[in-house]
């Protein structure tokens with residue numbers, strides 16, 4: 684695996700691969716990699732000749748400085764893991780390289796309709812930060828395909844919309860959420876959980892499955908289902924932000940006529956803000 688930390692170097696490598704007619708898949712990450720990330724790299728290998736991964740803790744998408752500073756940085760372990768799944772090229776730019784004029788003076792990409800609901804409500808500016816850095820990466824890497832985990836389902840749809848709205852020539856693929864045996868969605872933020880909290884954390888997934896089951900049984904009172912799920916989360920020791928049943932295609936409010944749904948939740952368990960979602964396709 685080749686590691687590059689300059690925009691010039693990555694562009695040169697991409698040019699070389701292009702001359703050799705190699706197709707390129709890109710997996711952007713913020714590091715602190717786990718099996719979920721590695722599954723994205725494995726999927727990338729199936730879809731393209733070369734796989735590029737970026738590791739960049741993007742300051743623009745953090746609402747609190749403390750959260751940014753505390754974000755786990757595990758470079759050596761990340762490099763080892765990426766080598767084990769045959770990543771071809773790892774791009775690790777610095778903040779100075781990505782935002783040479785400072786993060787406060789930057790052209791920002793906004794994806795209206797997707798950035799201000801669900802997670803966007805409690806994290807204003809977060810999705811602008813994601814859309815901006817991902818646009819920059821797409822321009823730098825010039826890949827054919829990009830892969831994002833479905834755990835961040837709102838982020839995945841936001842990026843699909845961004846690519847469509849701005850005519851960016853890249854195919855965006857989602858990849859299923861990678862779960863621990865308990866059902867807990869893998870996330871870098873899980874390491875903020877204590878051992879006791881970790882044992883309890885899969886309740887979030889269980890509650891989503893329960894909502895899905897009730898929808899499949901014909902219970903269409905979305906508000907009641909959401910409210911009951913919030914109460915169950917509270918009883919289990921979570922501080923829920925939302926449990927929402929939305930239209931899968933655009934995360935707009937669902938009606939009884941919609942049969943492709945997504946059940947999404949965000950909740951704090953101790954210090955960790957956990958998010959999860961599942962598909963619910965009704966017959």
Ligand code: PAF
Nearest residue numbers: 711712713741813816835
């Ligand atoms: O999902 C993430 O890890 C980040 O939001 C991303 C897409 C790498 C942008 O910084």
